[in-house]
Amino acid sequence: MKDISEIRSDFPILGRKVYGKQLVYFDNGATAQKPQRVIDSVDEILTFFNGNIHRGVHYLSDMASESYENARQKVAAFINASGKEEIVFTSGTTGSINTIAFSFGERYIKRGDEIIVSHLEHHANIVPWQMLCERKGAILKVIPMNSNGEIITGEYLKLLSPKTKIVAITQVSNALGTIVPVNEIIEAAHSNNTPVLVDGAQGIQHGIVDVQKMDCDFYVFSGHKIYGPTGIGVLYGKKKWLEELPPYQGGGDMVEKVTFEKTTYNHLPFKFEAGTMNYAGAVGLGAALDYITELGREEIAERERQLLSYATECISGIEGVTIYGNSERKISTISFLIDGIHQYDTGMVLDKLGIAVRTGTHCAQPVMDFFGIDGTVRVSMCFYNTRQEIEALVQGIEKVKSMF
Ligand code: PLP
Secondary structure (H helix, E strand, O other): OOOHHHHHHOOHHHHOEEOOEEOEEOEOOOOOOOOHHHHHHHHHHHHHOOOOOOOOOOHHHHHHHHHHHHHHHHHHHHHOOOOHHHEEEEOOHHHHHHHHHHHHHHHHOOOOOEEEEEOOOOHHHOHHHHHHHHHHOOEEEEEOEOOOOOEOHHHHHHHOOOOEEEEEEEOEOOOOOEEOOHHHHHHHHHHOOOOEEEEOOOOHHHOOOOHHHHOOOEEEEEHHHHOOOOOOEEEEEOHHHHHHOOOOOOOOOOEEEEOOOOEEEOOOOHHHOOOOOOHHHHHHHHHHHHHHHHHOHHHHHHHHHHHHHHHHHHHHOOOOEEEEOOOOOEOOEEEEEEOOEOHHHHHHHHHHOOEEOEEEOOOOHHHHHHHOOOOEEEEEOOOOOOHHHHHHHHHHHHHHHHHO
16 A cells, blocks of 8 residues: 555645644545545546537537446446446435435335334435335334444344335444444345345445445445545446336436327436436546555555554543444444533534544434434544544543643
8 A cells, every 4th residue: 555645645635734733634424535636537527528428429528428437337346236237326325315215115115114224324314214204104114223333133133024125224324433234134134025225325435345245235325425526426226126116307318218298218327317417526436436446445444444443542541531332343433522521612622723523413313312412523534544643633632621
């Protein structure tokens, strides 16, 4: 793997100061920073190749379309989909989940059916299913969690029944960092003839994802959390599902033939891509995937394991700090509170020291309710973070304690 200073210099924002202090960026779970290569790729398409995709015969449209389809191929290879027609571009994880909740719901969900999610979910993997349940009279079932922040798989098995029509589960808890045993969840669901959607928003960043090995039916993630641009995301679906499901939105490009009497739909994946897509974003995502593939995904995961281990040791050693989420299997995320100090106060003092952390419920209010708290401070690290930054954080926490 490249030397850390070389890696950091790939990300121009990491060199900047805030409030006159060197930036320490520990909010990678909310959005990751972008290497110059991603910024350049978006700049290049907008500067030299901008033309609406799949529409024109002219040079610019052809070039933009080719770049967009190359990006799709890169995503397919990155997650090991069996073909690029299984990759639908969306606006992000939220857009992808809403697409499936709508399309799958329209086709398969009826009154009394059950949908399983877990207590660990981000709101994006709760609310679209609740909306579906409201529309169709279906019932949302929730896999409970334990005090380590893990789902209780034994309870999950009890929830599965012939009424279960889909399981939607996160690969990693964004609030606590817990890695969920999705393989086990999928295997049990499939023995019950139930498909599974995996929310990979946090999982895609921190390890190798192989959708064929995992055998999930749908896998979704956002470009911006994997060092790509905002406004672009991925919906992977097994071909047989995507072929069966009705389109989510109607409009240009998703159609084959339109008459006032009847419209037929385009083949995959275009059936799910209505209107002008974010082709510049897709190209940027492709560049991000190239970047991390070249850096080495195993090496990235190993570096992040070391950062987690060091940060856990340092933060848990501070008197008066409680860490929430103590699973053996975690990504490099630590959620904590300092006794008697509100998370916003901690976050604001750290911010003035140049340290960016996330505070609040992390769009996972049920997780906070479970612990009886109204939020945490979340430190989400990735491969470009350093031990020195962790030490700066520890000093920052001590400063917060001395001020309150
Ligand atoms: N699911 C999880 C686990 C997340 O962490 C997030 C964002 O933090 C989302 C879904 C929603 O992602 P986006 O806002 O990019 O659609």
